[in-house]
Amino acid sequence: MKTSDFYYDLPEDRIAQHPAEPRDSSRLLVIDRASGAWQDRIFHDVIEYLRAGDVLVVNNTKVIPARLIGHRKGFTGEVEFLLLKRLDYTHWRAIVRPGKKLGVGAEVVFSDELSARVTERGKEGERVVEFLFDGVFEDILAKVGAMPLPPYIKEKLEDSSRYQTVYSKIDGSAAAPTAGLHFTPELLDRIRAKGVRVVEILLHVGLSTFRPVKVENVEDHKMHDEYYEISEEAAAEINAAKSEGRRVISVGTTSVRTLESAADRKGHVLAGSGNTDIFLYPPYEFKIVDGLITNFHLPESTLLMLVSAFMGREKILAAYKHAVDSGYRFFSFGDACFIV
Numbered sequence: 001m002k003t004s005d006f007y008y009d010l011p012e013d014r015i016a017q018h019p020a021e022p023r024d025s026s027r028l029l030v031i032d033r034a035s036g037a038w039q040d041r042i043f044h045d046v047i048e049y050l051r052a053g054d055v056l057v058v059n060n061t062k063v064i065p066a067r068l069i070g071h072r073k074g075f076t077g078e079v080e081f082l083l084l085k086r087l088d089y090t091h092w093r094a095i096v097r098p099g100k101k102l103g104v105g106a107e108v109v110f111s112d113e114l115s116a117r118v119t120e121r122g123k124e125g126e127r128v129v130e131f132l133f134d135g136v137f138e139d140i141l142a143k144v145g146a147m148p149l150p151p152y153i154k155e156k157l158e159d160s161s162r163y164q165t166v167y168s169k170i171d172g173s174a175a176a177p178t179a180g181l182h183f184t185p186e187l188l189d190r191i192r193a194k195g196v197r198v199v200e201i202l203l204h205v206g207l208s209t210f211r212p213v214k215v216e217n218v219e220d221h222k223m224h225d226e227y228y229e230i231s232e233e234a235a236a237e238i239n240a241a242k243s244e245g246r247r248v249i250s251v252g253t254t255s256v257r258t259l260e261s262a263a264d265r266k267g268h269v270l271a272g273s274g275n276t277d278i279f280l281y282p283p284y285e286f287k288i289v290d291g292l293i294t295n296f297h298l299p300e301s302t303l304l305m306l307v308s309a310f311m312g313r314e315k316i317l318a319a320y321k322h323a324v325d326s327g328y329r330f331f332s333f334g335d336a337c338f339i340v
Contacts, residue, residue, distance in 0.1 A: 001218045001282060006308060007299045008320050016329035017155040019162045024187050027328055027335035029319060033291075036315035038322060043182045043336055046293065052195030053246040054291075055238055059177040059254045060200040062168035065145030065160075070110035072101065079108050081116065081129065082148055084174050084206040085227065089137075090130050091119065095207065099125035111144045126207065138171070148174050150332055163332075172204035172227065178332045179252035179294045199237050202229040203258040203276075213300055218281050223302065225275040228258045235262075235271035238288065242267060249291035249340070253303050256280070256289050256310070263287040281305040282313055291340035296323060296330040311339050 020026035024044040031038045041048075050056070066083040079102065082095040096102045096118070106118045113133055120128035133140050147160045157163060165180035166188070192198055207224040215221050238259070241248050250256045261276035262269050267287045279302060292310055297303040308316050319337070328335045 002216060003213045003218055003221075003300050004216075005218075005313060006301070006304050006317075008317055008324070010299060010324060010330060014324060014328070014330045014334075015152050016331060016333035016335075017153055018157075019181060019333045020329075020335075023162075023166075023182055023184050026182050028182075029323055029328065029335065029337045031311065031315075031319050031337055031339045033311050033339050036312070036318060038319055040326065044187055046338055047187070047191055047194060049338060049340060050191060050194060050196050050249070051247065053241070053244075054196045055241040055246065055248045056191065056196050056198045056251060057234075057238065057248060057255045057259060058165070058167055058180055058183075058198060058200055058251045059203050059258065060165075060167050060169045061173040061177060061202055061204050061254070062171045063147065063164055063173045063176050063205075064171050065141055065147055066174045067146040067148040068110050068114075068141075068144060069146070070108045070115075073107040073109055073115070075101075081108070081110075082174060083145075084126075084224075085204070086172070087128065090132075092129055092131065093122075093207075094127055094129050095125045096127045096129070097125060099127075102127060111140075113140045114144050124211070150175070152331060153333065167200065169200075170202055170204075173206075175205045176332065177203075177205060177252040177254045179336060181333070182293075182336050183251075197237055197241075199234045201231075201234050201255060201258050203227070203254045205254055211302075213302060213305075218305060221279065221302065223277040223279045225277040226257075227273070227275055228261060229273040230258065230262050230269060230271050232271045235269045238269045242269075242288065247290040247340075248288055249293065250289045251293045253292075253294055253297075253306050256286075256292060256306060259288040260286065279305075280309050282309045284309040286310060291338070293336060293338050295332065295336055296320065296328065296334055298331065307337075307339070 068081040
């Protein structure tokens with residue numbers, strides 16, 4: 001398949017700049033996976049489409065203040081780091097800008113407490129960097145770093161907690177699993193009261209979310225690895241649902257990628273942790289996921305390719321056209337789809 005097969009036209013004014021208030025007041029496009037038919041609802045109506053016995057799988061990763069602004073030691077001019085993945089106590093994988101001026105050995109100062117040295121050069125602005133600091137790195141990062149909002153969000157986010165899900169727990173992501181931003185604690189309580197089991201897994205969102213597809217043939221695109229964890233309890237809950245014919249509904253593409261990465265050939269989820277570079281695009285036979293709650297995704301992105309694999313490319317592009325024509329808001333702070 002060609003990358004251009006996943007293009008759609010999106011006016012710039014459809015890109016959401018602010019989160020909905022309250023969270024669950026965003027719009028919801030409910031799409032029938034088999035027929036492609038849709039209904040226009042509000043997100044808190046999602047409970048009407050959930051059944052007792054369903055397993056709702058959420059990603060409990062927490063976004064860190066991964067954007068750092070500093071200057072190269074001995075030079076003027078701004079330098080930006082976007083932290084992607086921690087490799088050990090002092091080393092991280094990061095995207096750096098401007099990449100041409102930050103070769104191996106370059107030193108960058110962010111504050112009196114924090115500096116870094118480039119130790120390894122990668123492709124497309126990626127570097128391995130060693131941080132130099134005195135104290136607790138997480139505490140210093142909380143003071144020096146900023147929330148890494150996507151570049152298409154131009155407006156300032158007044159409350160950084162709105163770029164976290166209400167169930168975020170484990171620090172490590174460079175971007176939010178944005179489908180989960182629509183849930184409130186009250187809505188989750190109502191969902192549980194209906195008999196839906198809410199199960200937490202983990203995937204730290206990294207470079208794969210930011211990296212555009214630059215190749216003509218989809219099959220030639222390479223994903224970067226991201227860390228995931230699935231507990232014994234979570235795997236048991238999901239496997240019980242599958243064996244009993246109950247639905248497993250993923251909140252977000254990150255949960256999908258985690259579940260499908262951990263699935264064996266028999267369709268069982270294996271507990272454990274590791275790194276995944278799974279790339280899901282048509283045609284792909286999903287082993288675990290029966291339903292998907294997700295935001296609208298960028299044209300020609302790996303996330304749109306994943307959703308196309310789940311529903312069908314022509315059906316999802318038709319639904320996206322309806323969303324554009326109907327005034328839905330797109331991307332991180334935008335509205336949501338429930339494909340089931």
